Amino acid sequence: xxxxxxxxxxxxxxxxxxxxxxxxxxxxxxxxxxxxxxxxxxxxxxxxxxxxxxxxxxxxxxxxxxxxxxxxxxxxxxxxxxxxxxxxxxxxxxxxxxxxxxxxxxxxxxxxxxxxxxxxxxxxxxxxxxxxxxxxxxxxxxxxxxxxxxxxxxxxxxxxxxxxxxxxxxxxxxxxxxxxxxxxxxxxxxxxxxxxxxxxxxxxxxxxxxxxxxxxxxx
Numbered sequence: 001x002x003x004x005x006x007x008x009x010x011x012x013x014x015x016x017x018x019x020x021x022x023x024x025x026x027x028x029x030x031x032x033x034x035x036x037x038x039x040x041x042x043x044x045x046x047x048x049x050x051x052x053x054x055x056x057x058x059x060x061x062x063x064x065x066x067x068x069x070x071x072x073x074x075x076x077x078x079x080x081x082x083x084x085x086x087x088x089x090x091x092x093x094x095x096x097x098x099x100x101x102x103x104x105x106x107x108x109x110x111x112x113x114x115x116x117x118x119x120x121x122x123x124x125x126x127x128x129x130x131x132x133x134x135x136x137x138x139x140x141x142x143x144x145x146x147x148x149x150x151x152x153x154x155x156x157x158x159x160x161x162x163x164x165x166x167x168x169x170x171x172x173x174x175x176x177x178x179x180x181x182x183x184x185x186x187x188x189x190x191x192x193x194x195x196x197x198x199x200x201x202x203x204x205x206x207x208x209x210x211x212x213x214x215x216x217x218x219x
Contacts, residue, residue: 037090072096080104092117123147180218182207
């Protein structure tokens with residue numbers, strides 16, 4: 001009887017181990033799918049994404065991708081890589097991502113609101129591209145965000161007030177865009193230097209609460 005129980009316990013343990021392994025495999029594959037969606041949405045004349053092979057078990061062996069010990073993607077480093085095209089909404093599925101570095105490229109289109117799902121994101125660097133549209137309000141959900149650099153694009157609309165509720169935020173740079181409204185002064189924005197908002201012709205000075213609408217000059 002004891003022997004039978006022992007075999008049963010071993011069988012359960014083996015089954016659990018296999019199940020966990022399959023879960024990790026599925027998660028890794030879904031992250032690979034998300035990154036491959038980004039590759040398909042970009043033009044890559046210098047072939048910096050050549051190693052991004054969707055047939056591999058996970059994307060942790062791909063160049064410019066960093067994973068943690070559980071083979072979950074934590075960094076994407078593609079700054080200054082001569083890329084063009086647009087950002088893929090599937091990036092929002094990289095739930096363990098901490099650093100998204102796509103600065104100094106020629107990426108166009110809008111910033112996907114799906115990036116607001118990246119709950120572990122520390123740094124979002126999209127500066128020096130040709131991004132258009134508004135700064136998504138969903139970025140206010142990034143409660144681990146420290147660095148938000150969106151300068152030198154063609155972004156429009158007001159600065160989302162949801163960003164003022166991110167306590168970890170230390171660096172914000174939205175200079176050289178076409179933003180409108182007023183500059184927030186509450187929360188982390190109380191310590192952001194004014195030069196990080198320069199060269200937005202329709203953006204008014206620091207917000208005077210109750211005296212001017214946050215979206216003034218936006219119509």
